[in-house]
Amino acid sequence: MNAPPDIDPVIEPSASEVLHWLTNDARDERFIDNIFAELCVRLQRAGIPVKRATLHVVVNHPQWLGAKITWENGMRAAVIERVDYDVRERSQYIDSPAYEIHGGATEVRENLERDSSDGRKHAVYDEMRAKGLTDYVAWPLYHTLGKRHIVTFATDRPGGFEDAHIAGLLKLLPVLALVSEIRIKNRLARTLLETYVGSHAGELILAGATRRGSGTTVRAAIMICDLRDFTAISDNWPRDDVIDLLNSYFDAMSEPIARHGGEILKFVGDGLLAIFPLSQQxxxxxxxxxxxxxxQAMAALNEKNSESGRAPLNYGTGVHVGDVMYGNIGSRTRLDFTVIGPAVNMASRLETLTKQLGRPVLVSRAFADVVEGEFDLERMGEYPVRGFNEPVELFAYHG
Incomplete structure (x- = not known):
């Protein structure tokens, strides 16, 4: 049987081998950047002279829109760059092949060997010419529900890609779209869980901890923090200002928690619940x-707010240590992955007592015993705690 017109019979079987690998043997690799790098290496072995390739994906992370995955000749692993939400307002995007693809183009091809004055003016073309590349092609990568991502390939072969090379790459696109969509959705699921329930709880849920009542007992340090006078603020401030204030407050409180190994399990209005498992040193x-x-972050935030005439934000934090039940709680169809138990209740009661005692941070005797000698704690005395039979010895931490 004769080969199809313009298709090199040597190239076509090799491209088929790459397609077989992508379809059957890449299933055990979780990460699309690793698959993409391996794909490019296999394309080279198949006789398709790829020297540079990029994959542009949209994942809608809370902090960034997507990612650009770049592979270049000789690289063992691809490089991932996060893409900010405002990228589509920047000149480098508007003046790019990606802009053409997102605008509806089904292919963007550029002969990089000809003088730059004869072709499109995209700055990326001059960058590729400077690296000795001779041909560039970009295609949309179609996912379900009309979502478009982008894949690009470039070569340094004199004369650029042959028709057979382009045909081999085109043959891969539908399978690459399926493979990348699965990995991107896995990443999106992980991102959503990390965003809404925290990284550790997200891992447990992905591992199958989805049944109501499933959970474990964890010994942990617990902190509960609550903003003061939030009702008055929310009643009197414009809505957008209230949201901005809450976000700034939660940034100030949350980032140090994550940095030191804690996990925020939930935000409740203007309050947060976080744990530091004692399995961590x-x-x-x-x-x-x-x-x-x-x-310190709150002090800086209050200083910034005062410059715009806003009153300082006050808050209280209750800290305790003990056993908590960590798992799924809720109705049959709506679950919350959280912690419950007397230790959580104690932390909550201590947070409430910060108002009465005029100290922003109160810790229990049980917690103070663990950090004794490491931190200066002010003994406040013993106080009755609602829901507990015996008075609790409390200490203030001034940080």
């Missing part, structure tokens, strides 16, 4: 370090 000390850094 120095968990209790790390909690107080996070509290100190959060206090």
């Amino acid at each position: 120095s968990a209790c000390a790390n909690l107080l370090r996070a509290v100190s850094e959060a206090r």
